[in-house]
Amino acid sequence: MKRRLLLVSNSTLHGGGYLDHCQQNISHFFGKDVKRVLFVPYALHDRDAYTKTARDKFQTLGGGNTFRLLKSLYDNKVVSEIRRRVLEDGVPYMGSSAGTNVSTISINTTNDMPIVYPPSFSAIGLVPFNINPHYLDPNPNSRHMGETREQRITQYHEEPDTPCVLGLREGSMLLVEGNKATLLGTTKARLFTRGKPSVEYDPGSDLSFLLTH
Amino acid sequence: MKRRLLLVSNSTLHGGGYLDHCQQNISHFFGKDVKRVLFVPYALHDRDAYTKTARDKFQTLGGGNTFRLLKSLYDNKVVSEIRRRVLEDGVPYMGSSAGTNVSTISINTTNDMPIVYPPSFSAIGLVPFNINPHYLDPNPNSRHMGETREQRITQYHEEPDTPCVLGLREGSMLLVEGNKATLLGTTKARLFTRGKPSVEYDPGSDLSFLLTH
Numbered sequence: 001m002k003r004r005l006l007l008v009s010n011s012t013l014h015g016g017g018y019l020d021h022c023q024q025n026i027s028h029f030f031g032k033d034v035k036r037v038l039f040v041p042y043a044l045h046d047r048d049a050y051t052k053t054a055r056d057k058f059q060t061l062g063g064g065n066t067f068r069l070l071k072s073l074y075d076n077k078v079v080s081e082i083r084r085r086v087l088e089d090g091v092p093y094m095g096s097s098a099g100t101n102v103s104t105i106s107i108n109t110t111n112d113m114p115i116v117y118p119p120s121f122s123a124i125g126l127v128p129f130n131i132n133p134h135y136l137d138p139n140p141n142s143r144h145m146g147e148t149r150e151q152r153i154t155q156y157h158e159e160p161d162t163p164c165v166l167g168l169r170e171g172s173m174l175l176v177e178g179n180k181a182t183l184l185g186t187t188k189a190r191l192f193t194r195g196k197p198s199v200e201y202d203p204g205s206d207l208s209f210l211l212t213h
Numbered sequence: 214m215k216r217r218l219l220l221v222s223n224s225t226l227h228g229g230g231y232l233d234h235c236q237q238n239i240s241h242f243f244g245k246d247v248k249r250v251l252f253v254p255y256a257l258h259d260r261d262a263y264t265k266t267a268r269d270k271f272q273t274l275g276g277g278n279t280f281r282l283l284k285s286l287y288d289n290k291v292v293s294e295i296r297r298r299v300l301e302d303g304v305p306y307m308g309s310s311a312g313t314n315v316s317t318i319s320i321n322t323t324n325d326m327p328i329v330y331p332p333s334f335s336a337i338g339l340v341p342f343n344i345n346p347h348y349l350d351p352n353p354n355s356r357h358m359g360e361t362r363e364q365r366i367t368q369y370h371e372e373p374d375t376p377c378v379l380g381l382r383e384g385s386m387l388l389v390e391g392n393k394a395t396l397l398g399t400t401k402a403r404l405f406t407r408g409k410p411s412v413e414y415d416p417g418s419d420l421s422f423l424l425t426h
Contacts, residue, residue, distance in 0.1 A: 010358050010359075012358050013358065014356035014357070014358060015356075044368075045368065045371035045372075065365075065368050067327075068368070107327065108326070108327055108328055108329075108330075109326060109328075110326070110327065111326070111359060112360075112365070113321070113322060113323070113324070113365040113366070113368065113369060114280075114320065114321055114323065114327055114334060115321055115322075115365075115368055115369040115371075115372055115375075116321075116372060117321075117333065117334045120330065121327060121330045134357065134358065134359045136357060136359075143227035143228075144227070144347065144349060144383065145223050145225050145226065145227060145347065145383055146223075146324060146347045146349075147325075152278075152325070152326040152328075153326070155257075155258065155278050155281070155326065155328055156326060156328040158258035159258075159328055159329060170357065170358055
């Protein structure tokens with residue numbers, strides 16, 4: 001398994017610029033030999049402006065709206081091709097937010113508004129679990145009565161045969177190299193497993209067990 | 214058009230009990246002659262417990278997860294039947310949150326997590342626009358970098374031919390009687406129209422123009 005993935009929770013962290021918080025991780029991930037990256041701008045409406053932002057930062061990304069991104073990947077018939085190139089040919093894949101969601105089994109645990117209808121919620125499937133990017137702890141001072149993030153993921157796990165969900169807080173990311181997965185960044189991650197209590201993991205934790213499910 | 218709808222933003226308001234904030238509106242809406250209500254418990258996993266909560270309150274409702282609710286309505290082939298009974302026979306319809314979302318053109322503007330895949334995002338279509346329940350203003354003190362609600366609705370309006378979206382804040386509801394629509398409750402609502410600035414409406418406002426689009 002040649003897979004190499006860098007799955008980032010969020011592209012901007014409070015107080016910093018675009019991708020600043022993971023800049024070193026990205027440089028290290030791609031290394032000095034990479035001359036070209038393929039940027040997939042499908043998740044935002046103005047693709048030229050989005051591509052310019054990414055090019056200016058000399059990075060590849062995948063933020064924006066998850067439904068729009070996945071629908072465009074299907075419309076352009078590149079879901080299987082990306083999977084093949086990453087899993088068989090070892091092309092490195094980096095995503096943040098929406099780009100992280102579409103790299104997993106399905107987009108069932110995105111936070112985005114369903115502004116378009118993709119032909120399936122199944123995604124590229126580079127890892128055998130799901131991720132909830134921008135994972136958010138309940139705010140005890142909030143008067144808003146919408147469901148907490150934990151309640152939403154619990155609702156997902158009421159459905160049959162649903163996979164683990166890794167809640168990646170803003171500032172955290174997952175590095176996958178072959179069959180090894182490591183939590184990086186500055187914040188903890190919370191793992192939700194169907195029918196079990198959730199578990200917190202510190203940055204630096206080895207999460208390789210998630211790849212063998 | 215015999216339609217009579219009461220579309221509530223949220224079933225619980227901070228500091229109050231289940232449906233307390235709209236109790237009088239519901240009593241007035243159904244009137245004294247209604248002896249039975251059909252409660253649709255599809256939006257939550259434990260349908261018996263959910264039905265008991267609703268029965269205890271002697272109310273009909275539609276909170277929970279919008280995707281689960283709409284998928285079950287399709288699975289049970291009742292979408293067209295509900296539309297016919299409400300629009301042609303004048304059966305009153307009351308929904309809150311998820312139940313409000315599925316009464317509109319589509320669920321494209323729900324806040325819920327897409328935990329199941331419905332056969333379409335098209336919904337019952339009792340009104341010719343969409344609603345965003347639990348509408349939330351940006352919190353200037355938040356350090357969270359997820360999109361604001363307004364940004365999400367703006368992304369929706371980047372798609373072609375998308376209808377108006379009425380942002381119903383918690384505490385507000387829309388009463389529809391035939392071709393007359395009135396904003397009720399204690400909070401303002403914000404109307405988003407594709408390509409135009411958004412507009413605020415006070416409780417008591419006549420929003421009948423939304424029904425003629």
